Amino acid sequence: MDAASAGPVKLTGEKIVYGGLNGEFTGIHIVNLLLTLVTAGIFRFWARTRERRYVWGHTALLGDWFEYSGTGKELFIGFLKALVVFGALFGVFYLGGWLAVLFAADLAQAQILTPLFSLPGYALVLYLTHFGAFSARRYRMSRTFWRGIRFEQRGSPVTYANRAFVGFLACVLTLGLYFPYYALRLRAYELDNLHFGTLSFHFEANPRALWRPFLLAWVIGAAFVLGIAALFGPAYWTILQYAPNPVPPEEFPRVLALLPLAVLAGYIVLPLAWAGFSAAMMRHIAASTSLGGLRFACAATGWRLFRLWLGNTLIVMFTLSLLRPVAINRSMRFFARHYAIDGEVDLVTIGAAAAGPRSGEGLAGYFDLDALPG
Amino acid sequence: MQGNGIYFDGAAPVPRQANLAVDGAALSITDAAGAIIARWDLGDIDLVDHRPATLTLARRGGEARVKVTDPELAAGLIVALRAGLRRRAWGGAIRWVGAGASLVAALGLFLVFAWPSAADLLAQFLPESWLDRLGQVTASAVAGQRPHCTDPRAFALLDGLAGRIAEASGRPKPEITVVRQPVANAFAMPANRIVFFSGLIAEAQHPNEIAGVLAHEIGHLERRHPSRQLVRQGGLFLLVEMFTGGSSLGAFGASAVSTGYSRAFEREADDFARATLAQAGLDARPVAGFFGRMAAKEKAREKDSILPFGLGGSLDYLSTHPNSAQRAAAFAEAPPGRAALTAAEFAALKGICGTQ
Numbered sequence: 001m002d003a004a005s006a007g008p009v010k011l012t013g014e015k016i017v018y019g020g021l022n023g024e025f026t027g028i029h030i031v032n033l034l035l036t037l038v039t040a041g042i043f044r045f046w047a048r049t050r051e052r053r054y055v056w057g058h059t060a061l062l063g064d065w066f067e068y069s070g071t072g073k074e075l076f077i078g079f080l081k082a083l084v085v086f087g088a089l090f091g092v093f094y095l096g097g098w099l100a101v102l103f104a105a106d107l108a109q110a111q112i113l114t115p116l117f118s119l120p121g122y123a124l125v126l127y128l129t130h131f132g133a134f135s136a137r138r139y140r141m142s143r144t145f146w147r148g149i150r151f152e153q154r155g156s157p158v159t160y161a162n163r164a165f166v167g168f169l170a171c172v173l174t175l176g177l178y179f180p181y182y183a184l185r186l187r188a189y190e191l192d193n194l195h196f197g198t199l200s201f202h203f204e205a206n207p208r209a210l211w212r213p214f215l216l217a218w219v220i221g222a223a224f225v226l227g228i229a230a231l232f233g234p235a236y237w238t239i240l241q242y243a244p245n246p247v248p249p250e251e252f253p254r255v256l257a258l259l260p261l262a263v264l265a266g267y268i269v270l271p272l273a274w275a276g277f278s279a280a281m282m283r284h285i286a287a288s289t290s291l292g293g294l295r296f297a298c299a300a301t302g303w304r305l306f307r308l309w310l311g312n313t314l315i316v317m318f319t320l321s322l323l324r325p326v327a328i329n330r331s332m333r334f335f336a337r338h339y340a341i342d343g344e345v346d347l348v349t350i351g352a353a354a355a356g357p358r359s360g361e362g363l364a365g366y367f368d369l370d371a372l373p374g
Numbered sequence: 375m376q377g378n379g380i381y382f383d384g385a386a387p388v389p390r391q392a393n394l395a396v397d398g399a400a401l402s403i404t405d406a407a408g409a410i411i412a413r414w415d416l417g418d419i420d421l422v423d424h425r426p427a428t429l430t431l432a433r434r435g436g437e438a439r440v441k442v443t444d445p446e447l448a449a450g451l452i453v454a455l456r457a458g459l460r461r462r463a464w465g466g467a468i469r470w471v472g473a474g475a476s477l478v479a480a481l482g483l484f485l486v487f488a489w490p491s492a493a494d495l496l497a498q499f500l501p502e503s504w505l506d507r508l509g510q511v512t513a514s515a516v517a518g519q520r521p522h523c524t525d526p527r528a529f530a531l532l533d534g535l536a537g538r539i540a541e542a543s544g545r546p547k548p549e550i551t552v553v554r555q556p557v558a559n560a561f562a563m564p565a566n567r568i569v570f571f572s573g574l575i576a577e578a579q580h581p582n583e584i585a586g587v588l589a590h591e592i593g594h595l596e597r598r599h600p601s602r603q604l605v606r607q608g609g610l611f612l613l614v615e616m617f618t619g620g621s622s623l624g625a626f627g628a629s630a631v632s633t634g635y636s637r638a639f640e641r642e643a644d645d646f647a648r649a650t651l652a653q654a655g656l657d658a659r660p661v662a663g664f665f666g667r668m669a670a671k672e673k674a675r676e677k678d679s680i681l682p683f684g685l686g687g688s689l690d691y692l693s694t695h696p697n698s699a700q701r702a703a704a705f706a707e708a709p710p711g712r713a714a715l716t717a718a719e720f721a722a723l724k725g726i727c728g729t730q
């Protein structure tokens with residue numbers, strides 16, 4: 001009589017279902033905005049929780065909804081912890097920079113001393129951003145349930161942040177050419193350490209498969225940036241001459257009247273080039289991932305990804321994020337429509353995972369990183 | 375109340391058909407053979423999800439889930455659970471949000487009402503060497519990479535005028551720097567420094583206009599406005615950066631002095647300027663003309679701008695010193711007095727940046 005427990009479940013092109021409604025979700029969002037406003041921003045942790053509950057709760061697999069069990073209080077406490085840690089570190093570098101200025105023998109020496117504080121400060125922010133992003137993943141996964149079984153993100157935020165930091169430096173040194181390796185190495189660490197209950201995800205990618213789409217995006221991006229530099233370089237030089245004061249109107253470079261046009265072009269050309277690569281990466285990541293006997297597939301294309309991005313950007317921009325839920329719904333529907341699961345899994349063999357961290361997000365809440373698309 | 379449902383035991387993601395019944399203050403869950411699987415106190419039940427047809431429940435803190443698929447039972451249960459659920463869902467939130475919001479509000483009140491005076495007090499205790507360095511840093515930031523104007527005769531005239539005005543007010547002579555910058559403005563910096571943009575000297579049509587600006591800036595120095603402003607804004611900046619996770623170390627260097635002072639500071643500096651000019655026997659009335667011309671020029675510029683979004687607006691005297699009509703009127707009522715420089719001296723001063 002317990003049909004599902006009788007044997008392995010076989011999935012063929014199984015889709016995730018997303019049933020979020022624009023009106024309902026926007027209603028929740030508007031209340032969130034108002035409460036965030038009247039509580040001087042404090043409600044935003046509860047707002048984020050309500051938002052996630054809605055999205056998770058309207059995403060289903062095999063007829064059962066996902067569940068987000070996190071609370072606003074957990075996010076708030078995580079934020080306070082991050083504030084203490086980061087505030088202390090930030091204070092050290094900020095005040096250190098000022099003390100260097102105040103105690104240096106002269107201005108020239110101060111100019112050498114301040115980067116000794118500001119550069120490690122920047123590096124620390126970069127490092128903590130990734131540390132926080134991974135901790136936030138751990139928290140979110142531990143609060144994500146399906147059929148009473150939670151996900152678990154194992155792995156260490158320190159290892160993740162180290163990889164991200166080194167990878168970022170490699171990207172800078174190679175003018176961005178290292179990026180496909182960087183992105184896939186991070187996804188590999190996330191997915192290889194991800195579990196649904198006791199069942200582990202596996203990820204085996206081949207960065208070489210992404211070379212062609214990446215180079216195309218890189219060449220288009222580089223050509224655009226060089227073109228912009230050639231067009232606006234002289235004007236920038238003029239502005240630099242007066243910095244930090246504005247250029248007097250008589251000498252104001254007229255080419256800057258083209259700036260809005262260039263920004264508009266940038267909003268089309270760069271994302272379009274990037275979307276082609278992003279879609280290739282999404283497809284590759286899905287195809288490289290498995291969960292027990294289950295395989296994943298993604299059918300996203302660059303053009304559709306670009307349309308999703310453009311639509312979401314316009315919706316959020318023109319409604320001052322009032323209709324952000326509509327953008328989130330569009331992203332989730334895109335996700336549901338383009339991903340499919342195949343293969344066999346015996347659910348009885350899956351056990352419960354460990355409970356996960358007690359408070360949430362920490363640094364990610366601090367830097368306002370969010371898992372929700374849109 | 376009873377009906378069908380599905381039970382997930384929290385140990386494996388496997389659905390089990392279950393019979394659900396509310397008896398007394400508990401929900402009892404039995405399998406098809408009638409054996410009891412679990413009994414949950416209604417007071418212990420959390421709502422996971424609520425759809426028109428189905429209801430998903432959890433035992434608080436536990437991982438087992440019950441999906442109520444019988445619509446009638448779902449409707450009955452939601453009524454039975456509602457009051458307790460709502461109290462728990464919002465009760466905790468209200469306490470925490472309330473505490474957090476009160477903290478932020480207290481911080482905001484402190485910043486608005488107490489911080490300016492606290493910063494003023496703090497600024498008084500800054501060592502002279504720190505103020506001197508802050509002055510150097512902000513002066514070099516405001517001047518940027520622009521060359522300085524150092525024509526010896528013209529500079530001596532300006533420096534001498536500054537000395538006379540400072541002396542009339544009983545202050546030490548400020549250190550003057552003139553930067554070649556075709557923008558009409560001047561800034562007071564910590565540790566008795568004044569930076570002039572050459573545009574201000576070029577704009578002037580009467581020597582007393584320059585004397586007026588000098589006296590005004592010396593007024594800022596007399597009241598320690600630059601260091602007070604630096605501490606006020608430095609503290610705010612630190613706080614904002616900490617709460618937003620920003621990291622633009624040192625980005626605020628020049629902005630503190632160039633974003634303009636409060637109206638109260640400007641009024642103090644103006645009052646000081648008129649009193650000092652009178653003390654020095656100099657006519658303050660031409661200063662009114664300077665403000666009038668600056669206002670007219672700014673208006674014309676706004677109209678002619680070819681650029682959108684106010685790009686190309688400039689940081690000249692009016693942008694840091696608004697309300698010029700009112701200020702001009704106060705100077706127009708000043709008592710008569712001497713000219714600060716002779717016509718020949720004034721002509722020489724105009725050549726401070728050399729011939730260009």
Ligand SMILES: [Zn+2]
Pocket residue numbers: 590594635640643695
């Ligand atoms: Zn002033």
